[in-house]
Amino acid sequence: MRINLVLTGFGIVGREFIKLLEEKRDALRGNYDLDIRLVAVGGRGGFLANEDGLDLTALGGAETGSRSLQAYADAQGSPLVASFGEADALIEATPTDTDTGEPGLGYIMQAIRNRMDVVALSKGALVRHYNEIFAAAATNRVRLKFSGATAAALPTLDIGQISLAGCEILSIEGILNGTSNYILSRMQQDRLSFEEALRIAQSRGIAEANPKLDVEGTDSACKMLLLANCLLGSKLSLSDVSVTGIVGVTEQDLEEARAQGSKIKLLARARKQDGAVRVEVSPRKIGTDHLLFSVDGTNKGIVFRTDTMGEVGAVGGSSSPRGAAAAAMKDLIHLYRKI
Amino acid sequence: MRINLVLTGFGIVGREFIKLLEEKRDALRGNYDLDIRLVAVGGRGGFLANEDGLDLTALGGAETGSRSLQAYADAQGSPLVASFGEADALIEATPTDTDTGEPGLGYIMQAIRNRMDVVALSKGALVRHYNEIFAAAATNRVRLKFSGATAAALPTLDIGQISLAGCEILSIEGILNGTSNYILSRMQQDRLSFEEALRIAQSRGIAEANPKLDVEGTDSACKMLLLANCLLGSKLSLSDVSVTGIVGVTEQDLEEARAQGSKIKLLARARKQDGAVRVEVSPRKIGTDHLLFSVDGTNKGIVFRTDTMGEVGAVGGSSSPRGAAAAAMKDLIHLYRKI
Structure with missing residues (x-):
């Protein structure tokens, strides 16, 4: 099964998730029949996008942050785009803002409108707009997982x-x-x-x-x-x-x-x-x-x-970027495979 | 969804499972849409059977053991039968014998031939004949859960x-x-x-x-x-x-x-x-x-x-008959409901 993914947030956890996608490529295919392609990554500074899949090795080895994405785009000769398009699922890993829930809220709602499933790592949108988000997800028949927002690798x-x-x-x-x-x-x-x-x-x-x-x-x-x-x-x-x-x-x-x-x-x-x-x-x-x-x-x-x-x-x-990324990967597996 | 169940083993854990079936009847219907009917219970001494469902209150309050089942049968005027017939699932709760795996092994294999799913609480058959049991289950396309045999209420x-x-x-x-x-x-x-x-x-x-x-x-x-x-x-x-x-x-x-x-x-x-x-x-x-x-x-x-x-x-x-019974009930829910 092929899954096209969007990642919002290219911080330490987001980059760790990209590393894990590469490291676990064979295991995801062999154990869960999942062929995962990262088609967009970014945030407020713009998105790198490629329908055929971005280069995980390059991104996993890059500095975090939007400047690094810009440098990648420049090197490829393809400009950053303002937003992400349609895909199967969103991994939401922007920083948590418990006052506004942004920017995660906007990305989550956009994904839901696009009928994309959502794996949330940041907590702001969920603690501020829990009912609204779940109502929208139900209306659009998409699923939402958030292990990463509820103690990550600790199974809660x-x-x-x-x-x-x-x-x-x-x-x-x-x-x-x-x-x-x-x-x-x-x-x-x-x-x-x-x-x-x-x-x-x-x-x-x-x-x-x-x-x-x-x-x-x-x-x-x-x-x-x-x-x-x-x-x-x-x-x-x-x-x-x-x-x-x-x-x-x-x-x-x-x-x-x-x-x-x-x-x-x-x-x-x-x-x-x-x-x-x-x-x-x-x-x-x-x-x-x-x-x-x-x-x-x-x-x-x-x-x-x-x-x-x-x-x-x-x-x-134990809290770590790798543990948080692994929790998001677990959620992703659960979305598409009956364990 | 209606599920017809057979229970082998009317010991302390088996009886506790019957009590739980009654106590949780509304929750199983309301939360999981499961309407569970116990159609047979017994072991080497014979089986009580009733296609319309046995009386959970009477069995939950009875002494454990085959003599008690015999007394129940006598009171109902319907004799014990030698074995159990077709149903949706077997709860296997006979005593563990790690030398022979019996009597659990016989019941599990019979259930698999009958295309019944299996929830095993006893360990003997699984530790002695793990590969044989899983091969038979795969051939007959039935599922097998065994939380009760791997530390019960502790999620392993x-x-x-x-x-x-x-x-x-x-x-x-x-x-x-x-x-x-x-x-x-x-x-x-x-x-x-x-x-x-x-x-x-x-x-x-x-x-x-x-x-x-x-x-x-x-x-x-x-x-x-x-x-x-x-x-x-x-x-x-x-x-x-x-x-x-x-x-x-x-x-x-x-x-x-x-x-x-x-x-x-x-x-x-x-x-x-x-x-x-x-x-x-x-x-x-x-x-x-x-x-x-x-x-x-x-x-x-x-x-x-x-x-x-x-x-x-x-x-x-913590080890207890109630915890073991609750683990079997969890397995049963997992068999029929995507959580």
Whole structure:
């Protein structure tokens, strides 16, 4: 089966996805009968497009960003185009903007109008316009996957939708942000201040120059919000979520936890309560009896409490551009192959 | 969609499955459009059968075992029959016999000849006759699911087949037996001897009167063997697995681990090595940095090491008849509904 793909966002994750397309070409064909052709890549600065497929090797080895796409276009003698045309699916990997949902929202809606399936890696459009996007997708009979926006390589939606089929999910609890978990882990293990641990995380490429989304808890809130809307049937938006990040966690808090053999983790939680769904994010102390106690560093974890299977969860899926790209590839495989 | 089911094995798990069929009747209809009718239940002592569906309330409240089925038949004035007839699917829940694979093997092969899909909870037939069973299923175009035989409510095959789609699995490591994990946990936490911890496990219904399969590691070996054959492409049988159980774990071993902040766990492991797949089960020391460190009591856990997603695993799924029954129900839903 041949699939023509568009990629919006040529950042680190987008480029990693291109590398993976090339690296996994034979496996995708052999294991899933998928022959995937990248026909357009770009964003606000314009799109490289080629109906016969772009050169994955060149793009995978290029600098990220629109200037690099421009240089590629110049070298090929074919100018960038303003937008992408029709194809089978969109991989949406532009930066997350939780205020406007743009530019992802525009690309997702355009793809849906074009009757393209969508794999979303960025969260902004989904947390701001969840109902609108899913209504448009239903009208146009396209499918939308977003593992990349709900903790990427950590299987969260897979467990909730597939492994817990037939169960009622009573509550969900997760360590969903690898950056803040890394910072807390370093503060805890090495008795560092928040600022010291953040600096190390930034120097290793784990935290961004502007770490607000991660350390203030917004990223965790976005992920749990999407999981709650998808798995618990809520229709919440970001303003409904009570969010406290890790900025206020002190060395004394950690010392106290350590003395009790506990750890402090940034937990995102969603639970059914009196007919409604409540979502909150805050740092909490957990003991060795908690299934997520050993989820340290950039690892993530999630636990679902259910009526018939007890507690079932997932761990690992360490945050990385490669893991995020692999999650998008998994979604793409699921769109076209019955596993 | 109406599904006619046969259940072989009216033990604790089989009866729990019947209870769940009744408890979840509305959810199965509403969420998955599945209208499930139990048309036969039984085993070596004979089968209760009714094309219009057996009385789930009566069976769910009955004693387990063939005498109880006989009493039900007597009360209804309809005798037990020697075998089951045609239906859509078989739920195979007879006791596991790893030497012969019977009686499960006979029932599974009969169902496959009848072109019925199969959900296996018992392991004996699969570990003894894996290739033969799957060849017959392919010839007769029926599908076979066996979550119940690979750690039940802990999602093992789901993660390997679905969540890791597109990844190469390099190795698998798991705490796959809830009974031996409970015994080790109690020995570790409460400084009990193996015999004391086993007695407590037996008094709580966690260990069977004959705990050999669990404490000698065979149950863990069966599960990892099935996972390796299914996910790593091996064609191993039980005699290829090197197995050491927990019987030889001493209080001194545990004291040493405790002094280092470690724990001893019964780990089942499978890995690709020099073009072959090696499977082994043995007690091993793990530290707080291991993703399965907090998997205690009757909980289970599994970690997959992959090429693109790093380490991804599942935790929880505490062993219980209800959890096993819920895993079979999940398989049944997966057979008939694209999730």
